[in-house]
Amino acid sequence: MKKNKNKDARNIGVALILGLIIGLILYFMGKSELTLYVKPIGVVFIRLLKMVIIPLVFSSIYMSMV
Incomplete structure (x- = not known):
């Protein structure tokens, strides 16, 4: 069970960082x-x-x- 929680937290963190990067790229590209x-x-x-x-x-x- 503990491995699954760590995997979920990692996936959320990766999605957050990817969303932030993609959002900043699109913002600065206009x-x-x-x-x-x-x-x-x-x-x-x-x-x-x-x-x-x-x-x-x-x-x-x-x-x-x-």
């Missing part, structure tokens, strides 16, 4: 036409996170009072 296609996906992702966080906070507060 690929604005690509950002027109990718931005709506990012906006939807952030909205979905906001939609999940509010119920989690309220349910945590409620469960702490019960």
Whole structure:
């Protein structure tokens, strides 16, 4: 089980670094036409996170009072 956790953490770290590198490369190359296609996906992702966080906070507060 421990090997699997280390592998997951490594994969997350590699994906984070690759995403950062690719994002910086695209930013400095000025690929604005690509950002027109990718931005709506990012906006939807952030909205979905906001939609999940509010119920989690309220349910945590409620469960702490019960």
